[in-house]
Amino acid sequence: MSDMEMPGVLVSAFEGPHGICEDHVGDLQKHFNLITMKEFLENKTQFNRKIQAIYIWGGKPDINRELLLSLPSLKIVASAGVGVDHLDLPLIASFGVKVANTPHAVSSPTADLGMALLLVSARRVLEGYQMAISPATENFCVNWMGHEVTGATLGVIGMGAIGYKIAQRARAFEMKILYHNRSRRKLEEEEAVGATYCEKLDDLLRQSDFVMLAVNLTPQTQMMIGRRELGLMKPTAILINIGRGLLVDQDALVEALQTGIINAAALDVTHPEPLPRDHPLLKLKNVILTPHIGSATHQARRQMMQNLVESILASLSGLPVPNEVLLK
């Protein structure tokens, strides 16, 4: 971090030596003078004029007015992943600062994970694993069953890039696909995956054997699945969430899972993350949890890093910024 000619990039990330993938550090340092949040907070005056970009790699950094006021050279906030619900976009834009994310890198691995959660929960793979390794072989049960995926109805909520890739994958499982989205996809796109548009969310909820949440978190989608919506789902249905924990009223979900309103849930995202260790979702047998790993593949993480570098370099050169997030 010695070359002060290079643009300063404030790294906001999870804990760790750099808080970012260690094998990305060398690549990033070819372009930038990396400044960790800890270094910045310990010596703001040394760094504040040098910082031209913020590189967000996980967590929910508070990019607030005070921070923005303290960084007069800031040009861009480059955030790994697709969701930008952790950023106050109008506030950042009011400082003339751009925002970029990495939607393309995450869509395939997140869709893969969605299908993995669907299959694992439908076929009760984790319970099967526990049975297989149980010391008590008398617990092996021939009449122990899951639900068939082939031919079942999948309701995809959110038909952006991730939702569409889920539909592509589900088609290979001969699933009947319904989707609900702010806007309807083109007819040829629907036909290519065999998806039927449900203008009313309630219709999708009533008909689906699996409901997959692949929608962005916005004020409009927050808590979109509450007690009423869970009540519309089939008692045999499985809810899969690969979007954001706050899409779902978690207390209502716990109740629905405990009382048989729905059959099971498979959640890559919760609120908060991680859940407190005594949270009821951790104790339910009909729940599968993963720790927000939709984009956690070597390939996606490398592509995310490269995309962020491209966006930062473009913004510093005054060029159009790839993957710029525009205010709606």
Ligand SMILES: O=CC(=O)O
């Ligand atoms: O959660 C992951 C993402 O927003 O890409």
